[in-house]
Amino acid sequence: MKPSVVKAQPADVLKDASMLKQKEMMAAHYERLTSAPQAGEKVASTFVPGNLNELIMCFDLVNNLPEVNAIQSGLRKQSGQYIMEAERAGHSEDVCTYVKSDIGMMLKGNIGPNGKELPRPDVLLLSYTGCFTFLKWFELLREQYKCPTIFLQTPYMADGKVTPNMIQYMVKQLKEDVIPTLEEVSGVKFDIDRLREYLKKSAEAEDDLVHILQSGKNKPSPIDAYFGGIYYIGPIFGAFRGTDDAIDYYRFLREEVDERMLKGLGPVTPDGPMGEEKYRLVVEGPPNYTSFRQFWKMFYDEGATVVASSYTKVGGTYDYGFRHDPDRPLESLAEYCLGVYTNRNLPMRIDMLSDYINEYEADGLLINSIKSCNSFSAGQLLIMREVEKRTGKPAAFIETDLVDPRYFSAANVKNRLESYFQMIDQKRGSKGAAA
Amino acid sequence: MKTFVGIDLGSTTTKAVLLDEQEQVLGRGITNSRSNYKTACSVATEEAKIDARFTLFRREFGGEGTLSSSVEEFLSALERSFRLEQFLEQLADLEETCTRLVRGERFEKTGEGVKSALAEVFKRLRAEAPAMFAPGAERKSDFFRDIAGSRYLAVAEEVGRDADISYDVLLNLYDKSIIAVENRPPSGSLNEKFNKALGRVSQDGDGFGDELGKRAENALGIELEESFLVGTGYGRVTLPFSKEHIRSEILCHGLGAHMMYPETRTVLDIGGQDTKGIQVDPNGIVENFQMNDRCAAGCGRYLGYIADEMNMGLHELGPLAMKSAKPARINSTCTVFAGAELRDRLALGEKREDILAGLHRAIILRAVSILSRSGGVADQMTFTGGVAKNEAAVRELKKLIAENYGEVTINIDPDSIYTGALGAAEFARRAAEGRLEGVEA
Numbered sequence: 001m002k003p004s005v006v007k008a009q010p011a012d013v014l015k016d017a018s019m020l021k022q023k024e025m026m027a028a029h030y031e032r033l034t035s036a037p038q039a040g041e042k043v044a045s046t047f048v049p050g051n052l053n054e055l056i057m058c059f060d061l062v063n064n065l066p067e068v069n070a071i072q073s074g075l076r077k078q079s080g081q082y083i084m085e086a087e088r089a090g091h092s093e094d095v096c097t098y099v100k101s102d103i104g105m106m107l108k109g110n111i112g113p114n115g116k117e118l119p120r121p122d123v124l125l126l127s128y129t130g131c132f133t134f135l136k137w138f139e140l141l142r143e144q145y146k147c148p149t150i151f152l153q154t155p156y157m158a159d160g161k162v163t164p165n166m167i168q169y170m171v172k173q174l175k176e177d178v179i180p181t182l183e184e185v186s187g188v189k190f191d192i193d194r195l196r197e198y199l200k201k202s203a204e205a206e207d208d209l210v211h212i213l214q215s216g217k218n219k220p221s222p223i224d225a226y227f228g229g230i231y232y233i234g235p236i237f238g239a240f241r242g243t244d245d246a247i248d249y250y251r252f253l254r255e256e257v258d259e260r261m262l263k264g265l266g267p268v269t270p271d272g273p274m275g276e277e278k279y280r281l282v283v284e285g286p287p288n289y290t291s292f293r294q295f296w297k298m299f300y301d302e303g304a305t306v307v308a309s310s311y312t313k314v315g316g317t318y319d320y321g322f323r324h325d326p327d328r329p330l331e332s333l334a335e336y337c338l339g340v341y342t343n344r345n346l347p348m349r350i351d352m353l354s355d356y357i358n359e360y361e362a363d364g365l366l367i368n369s370i371k372s373c374n375s376f377s378a379g380q381l382l383i384m385r386e387v388e389k390r391t392g393k394p395a396a397f398i399e400t401d402l403v404d405p406r407y408f409s410a411a412n413v414k415n416r417l418e419s420y421f422q423m424i425d426q427k428r429g430s431k432g433a434a435a
Numbered sequence: 436m437k438t439f440v441g442i443d444l445g446s447t448t449t450k451a452v453l454l455d456e457q458e459q460v461l462g463r464g465i466t467n468s469r470s471n472y473k474t475a476c477s478v479a480t481e482e483a484k485i486d487a488r489f490t491l492f493r494r495e496f497g498g499e500g501t502l503s504s505s506v507e508e509f510l511s512a513l514e515r516s517f518r519l520e521q522f523l524e525q526l527a528d529l530e531e532t533c534t535r536l537v538r539g540e541r542f543e544k545t546g547e548g549v550k551s552a553l554a555e556v557f558k559r560l561r562a563e564a565p566a567m568f569a570p571g572a573e574r575k576s577d578f579f580r581d582i583a584g585s586r587y588l589a590v591a592e593e594v595g596r597d598a599d600i601s602y603d604v605l606l607n608l609y610d611k612s613i614i615a616v617e618n619r620p621p622s623g624s625l626n627e628k629f630n631k632a633l634g635r636v637s638q639d640g641d642g643f644g645d646e647l648g649k650r651a652e653n654a655l656g657i658e659l660e661e662s663f664l665v666g667t668g669y670g671r672v673t674l675p676f677s678k679e680h681i682r683s684e685i686l687c688h689g690l691g692a693h694m695m696y697p698e699t700r701t702v703l704d705i706g707g708q709d710t711k712g713i714q715v716d717p718n719g720i721v722e723n724f725q726m727n728d729r730c731a732a733g734c735g736r737y738l739g740y741i742a743d744e745m746n747m748g749l750h751e752l753g754p755l756a757m758k759s760a761k762p763a764r765i766n767s768t769c770t771v772f773a774g775a776e777l778r779d780r781l782a783l784g785e786k787r788e789d790i791l792a793g794l795h796r797a798i799i800l801r802a803v804s805i806l807s808r809s810g811g812v813a814d815q816m817t818f819t820g821g822v823a824k825n826e827a828a829v830r831e832l833k834k835l836i837a838e839n840y841g842e843v844t845i846n847i848d849p850d851s852i853y854t855g856a857l858g859a860a861e862f863a864r865r866a867a868e869g870r871l872e873g874v875e876a
């Protein structure tokens with residue numbers, strides 16, 4: 001037996017310098033958003049997977065992301081009451097809890113994380129990427145706000161590849177529908193060179209992001225690519241892609257991660273630096289936000305680090321080589337939307353997760369299945385079996401929810417996680433005995 | 436001799452298994468989990484040690500198979516006598532606890548009367564005790580709470596009536612005391628009790644020669660050394676065990692089922708508050724598992740609730756359901772809804788056995804869904820947990836497995852309730868050998 005890990009006992013939650021920097025960026029963005037009506041700025045609401053931030057910026061629109069608002073509500077323990085409010089208004093128990101949190105927040109005065117009222121959107125921009133609920137969500141918002149809605153149809157990658165036809169189809173929509181409507185809403189003329197400029201900046205930050213995410217290949221991994229990963233993807237999946245802020249943030253973060261890597265250190269957890277790395281996991285599926293810290297603690301207390309995750313690819317699969325390309329501006333926006341994780345078919349997801357297990361030398365796959373998200377959950381057990389078969393590594397399945405606190409049963413999740421970690425030990429033990 | 440203890444702290448019962456160095460089960464013990472896991476743990480362990488003593492007696496008398504009828508009679512006399520000793524000891528504790536509670540303002544006027552009523556109640560209980568442990572006597576339960584409780588209530592009603600003391604007062608004293616008695620860890624030496632029991636057996640002069648008693652004393656001389664202990668089950672985290680003494684119940688059930696039936700590849704465990712589907716490899720190592728999530732619908736408690744609703748004992752449900760020729764179609768596994776459905780159907784005049792058969796089917800349907808998500812059913816399958824004792828549940832399971840997976844051998848060990856504890860004991864045995872499986876090495 002190795003002695004149990006002694007951890008620092010900080011008075012407060014520990015945060016990386018990069019986390020603090022991100023916090024400032026997010027706060028500034030919410031300030032800009034909530035003061036948009038006074039500042040005379042117009043607002044576009046859109047979703048994370050396939051968001052067209054660079055294009056939105058070309059029209060001086062402020063990007064508002066209802067999913068991120070729901071995540072914020074979850075982290076701040078507000079989503080429970082919002083969901084109940086939405087249920088009182090007639091939304092069923094099984095509906096996506098992001099949607100209900102958002103609707104409930106709206107019904108309760110639409111107060112954002114900074115305590116100020118979020119603005120009414122001037123346009124709803126939906127680039128449909130694999131999640132059918134997005135359509136219904138914006139239908140509900142359109143009913144509420146009576147504002148123009150743009151629906152950029154992204155073909156699902158059912159055959160596992162992007163064809164020239166798909167790109168043409170999307171570029172045509174961008175030219176004939178998306179851009180003209182955005183011009184009309186904003187009163188700003190589209191300038192493709194401005195778009196190129198933003199895309200160039202995007203690509204720069206994307207390079208650093210990939211470097212950071214791939215640092216998980218090191219032993220120990222200097223990052224947690226799931227719980228920590230949520231922070232790392234924040235700016236680039238949200239309103240900062242294509243900005244100088246994002247470039248600065250990712251450069252800063254990259255230095256921070258590189259330094260930990262050089263020193264042979266693991267990730268920083270809310271309870272201080274991670275102890276010895278005992279398990280390396282690949283995780284599929286979104287996290288739970290209402291008990292985020294408690295959930296994370298169940299991992300780091302046991303010495304489990306997530307070295308790669310699929311969730312950090314919902315806003316782009318950059319590690320597979322995609323970059324926004326200033327030379328092919330509209331085409332690369334189309335390719336971006338097509339490639340995000342939620343738009344990939346089951347075989348592609350299996351390939352990706354199996355690759356991660358092999359390349360990141362992980363002990364196995366853990367699936368966090370989200371009770372209210374069919375678009376993620378459908379097929380997950382099949383994915384699990386196939387990945388197990390291909391990699392020969394043990395897998396496990398836990399169930400929680402995005403932002404509905406009622407669907408997080410800590411004792412149950414912990415029980416399954418502990419069983420899984422012990423299963424990994426047992427497998428290692430039996431291999432050692434056989435050798 | 437070296438022994439290895441496995442303890443499974445379930446939500447309803449706590450089980451303990453004692454293994455020897457040859458991986459043979461020496462003893463098994465079970466008790467109700469009560470609110471105090473620590474006591475439940477020591478009671479179950481003590482019960483397993485008592486059982487182990489009988490295994491050692493058998494070994495002393497020539498083996499664990501069938502022994503000559505005089506030896507069998509001797510051993511069962513010894514066991515009855517031992518149980519009586521144990522019962523009397525706890526009864527004395529109960530009397531003392533009840534009597535101690537008779538104080539303060541409330542009892543200012545009635546105190547003496549209540550005390551003498553209590554003395555009378557316990558006098559009668561002591562007097563009737565030997566008959567309860569006589570050959571052929573049937574006891575509804577082996578837990579002190581159940582045996583002493585039902586008799587106390589009956590006797591107290593009589594005594595109270597004669598002495599003009601309110602039944603409620605006596606009832607209340609019992610309710611308060613039984614919790615305290617039950618939560619006290621077992622006291623006194625086991626060997627002392629065994630010696631008393633041996634003395635009683637020879638005193639009763641049932642014609643057993645001195646030879647048997649002497650050899651039993653020899654076997655009592657073997658010390659049961661607790662070499663390593665592993666705990667599992669829901670209560671495991673509340674115990675003051677360090678990490679190397681804790682294993683997940685999923686691993687324990689997988690290994691336990693493998694030990695009972697080495698050809699096991701799929702395990703279904705239906706316990707009080709969870710249902711687990713587990714796939715194991717040829718060495719009993721867990722490959723995959725699924726269990727119920729936020730909701731305990733379709734677990735053992737469901738049947739407990741139904742039993743309460745129907746005012747029946749839990750063990751009576753299965754036999755009644757077996758009488759059904761036309762099971763009702765019930766789909767909901769929600770425990771609360773099932774209660775409502777039950778009352779509804781009873782009101783409509785449906786037969787109790789048909790409704791019960793339908794409810795058994797509903798819980799097994801849910802279990803089969805968990806099994807299928809864990810990777811299906813491979814030959815052989817082993818069914819464990821308290822619900823495996825219920826014949827109606829077993830019948831439905833066999834039917835559904837045959838419909839969905841074809842011909843599969845389904846093993847059910849009469850001691851299946853000890854599967855988790857057995858796996859834990861084997862982990863303890865291996866850990867003592869330095870094989871820390873299931874713990875980071």
